[in-house]
Amino acid sequence: MERGGYSALCEAWYVEGDGWTPVTETVALEVPVAIHCNGLFVEEISCTPEDVEDLVIGHLYTSGVIDAFDDVSLVEVAACTVGFEAHVCAPGPNLALECSYALCPAGDCPAGDLEISPKAVHRASSALLGVQDMHRNTGATHAAVFADVSGSYRFVREDIGRHNAVDKLIGALLRNDVDPSSGFVHLSSRCALDLVKKCSTFGIRLISTVSAPTSAVLDFADERGITLCAFARNGHFTVYTHPEHLSR
Incomplete structure (x- = not known):
């Protein structure tokens, strides 16, 4: 198998x-990426080896390790024998390493x-396939994108794991100091x-996805004031x- 970048070539029938x-x-x-924060091992994640720093930052944030x-x-992200090792220095973060999402209390989410x-x-939704370079080449990855209020893409992140794609996107938004009220998220999954x-x-505040929600998702989105647009494809x-x- 010939490896390079985010993909590999293999012989098949x-x-x-x-x-x-x-x-x-x-x-x-x-590949695996082992995440360490302040010298402590946090977690090992299997991921696509692109935008690894965004993944690490996004995962630590959505897990509540950093605020x-x-x-x-x-x-610092470095390649090792079987993948990557990431070392983060974050003086004074919350190092209760259970993976608990740092949710704002119901009713206290940003209200702008x-x-x-x-x-x-x-x-x-119509532009998604055109920016999914990894998916077009491999057929195996998910995408998470942040679009501005006109629907134009500002950030696109892909990964074999849909959770990783979202963490990569949030990591990129954090690192670029993006205002969450300046747009919305669209997910391929x-x-x-x-x-x-x-x-x-x-x-x-607004999330659109190509496929279906569950009742638990609807309950959560309703409680948190999130607009949920599902089955967003083919013009509907x-x-x-x-x-x-949503304007009418």
Whole structure:
């Protein structure tokens, strides 16, 4: 297997009916990254080896280990024999290392004005495949994007893990001091509760996804004041919670 970047080439067979054809396939790389904070081991995550620093920062933030990017004084990511090791220096963070999302209390989430047009959601959903370079090459990755109020993409992050893609995106938003009320998040994956919780930690008020929510997701989004737009594809979507953040 020939490896490079986020993908590898491998020899395989394409079978159609009784016919076998040798082919060269592009597959997504999956490697471990061991995260250490202030010398303590936090967690090992399997990920796509791109934007690893964003992943580390985003994961520490959504896990409640750090409260802001300003908590971090040093981030070092180095390749090792089987993947990466990340060492973060964050004087005085919350090192209760259980993976508990740093959620704001119900009703206390950021309340600034937010109004997104349905056209912006349509624009973001229709543009997704065009920016999913890893997915087009491997067919194995998810994407998390932050779009501005017009639906234009500002940040795109991909990973084999949908949770990793969201952590990478939030890490990038933190590192670039992005105001969460300046846009919304669009996800290529199912509208999973953990993903919505991660977005909520950063103060995201509108989330659109290509697939379905569950009742737990709807309960959470309703409680937290999050507008949830699911099945956002092919020029349509369904608004499940807080439609007031969408213009009519």
